[in-house]
Amino acid sequence: MSTLLDQEKVVVLKQKAAETRKLILETVHHAGAGHIGGPMSAVETLVSLFFEEMNINPEDPRSENRDRFVLSKGHSAIALYTVMAQRGYFPLEELNTFDAIGSRLQGHPDMKILPGVDMSTGSLGQGISAAVGIALGGKLCNKDFRTYCMIGDGESQEGQVWEAADIAARYNLDNLVVIMDYNKLQQYGWAGVETERDIPVYAPEKRWEAFGWNVISINGHDFQEITKAFDQAKAFKGKPTIIIANTIKGKGVSFMENSYSWHARIPTDEELKAAIKEIGMGV
């Protein structure tokens, strides 16, 4: 049942990823606010979910049978918004309202005002629990939609993540897929101390396995690997799946990559220009 993407499809998705990165940088630059590092590392997974994997319809964003997505690392909202805008949930121009008064594009996602957002998030550790509730609700209501949730590696320091992990495994939620954006940096963390235990979450595969999950480890910037992981998750019965997506914080712009200072820094005009040039060449 291998569903390797054909090369043409991969090129299209890569273009979407490049466009998403440009939109992230332009929007954050325009708003003078927002995050960059975390959104950039999440791009390929989000593009893959919204353009390939999920059964969704922007025309009918509250459909009972739609697949659900919860961005548990809610501070990466701009990555979600730029992908949703390209997918047709709202006009691209609306990105210019990001973080402004009255905007549907809040600093952290708000399910009340933006159709297509399946849970309000921003306080870390909570989104994954809500995704567990959604997946459990799907089972109880005999619906066959699937629930996807993205968590951060820094977020995995929240105890609630592991409370959610325990309950999801107990209720055998094989309709739930959690993707950990494993970019190995957090806002400040243990910066400057370079041992392997000083990354945000140590040995995530072992932890999730111990909690009774199906664990898949991939390169989170490779569309073929992402697609294959989603397929494996779908075929796996009886346990929830965690995809450890190994990523690079700030991915796509050399001077932003692997730099915790770009967690939430606003690019200058010159930095924006240089960054967009690099992204363009990467397509």
Place this chain on the structure above:
Amino acid sequence: MVTVKSAEKVAMRDVFGDTLLHLSQIDSRVYALDGDLATSTKVNVVAEKNAPKFLQMGIAEQNMMSVAAGLATTGLQPWATTFAAFLSKRAIDQIQVQIAQPNLDVKMIGAYSGLLTGLTGKTHQALEDIAIFRSLANMVVLAPADGVETKKMMEFANEYHGPVYIRLARDPLPTVFSEDYKFELGKAVKVRDGKDVTIISTGTQTGRSLEAAEKLAEEGIDVAVLHMPSIKPLDKEAIIQAAEETGAIVTSEEHSIYGGLGSAVAEVLVEEKPVPMLRIGVKDRNAESASNEALLQKYEISSHHIVARVREVLKKK
């Protein structure tokens, strides 16, 4: 008057268990979520008699509340229950971000609220829950006086779409209301007429306030008792009317004097109809484990303390 005098004491938690079982049987949306306190809260009745509607969430209150939010988005109506202390303090961020702000249809049952929590002490008493819950936008905050009202409130909450917090007491209490009592959101209930002073009370403290009013009647002091089952939304008109009719107010609650019913009533009176007012509630202290009677005495919320407070406020008239 919808009140009855009954010697029979009923525990709210028993009524809660039976009523939730009934709701889970007649409404496919209703599910009970337990934070592993089922035999204390009495939600074990649902587990034992309608197992498919019982979801054990373990000793993890924060996750339980977020899971409840997720369930509500799929069209279900989760009833999450644990001790009021844990709901209001341990899981309040989850409740605000994922239940109150998105206005989701989650019912929150705070068992063992107030001071009388069965010899458990500081960690299990909830003296701040009204203050905390009523500060959340979209939240409905209710506190029944007895078993009858507990049932009526739960039936209301089942029909109402949106977050509702109901604070319940552990131990059996005298019955205040007759079976034909109707609960109305945002409406105060006059449970005793009087012209000298009005005691505005909520939850368990309404029974004690009625006792105090009877004692005061023997001294010739005519006390009205206005029961506030709905702390949010609050019946402002009834409060203003009570101030106009009796010219003095004493509030009475099994809760801290900060931020609860007393504060809510004071907010209305200060802006609309200032009259002499005093509060009954637990002063700025941490409580302890002890018998109910000892706690009521030491923390100054017994009917005797209400009597003294009423005499005091009358001197200010």
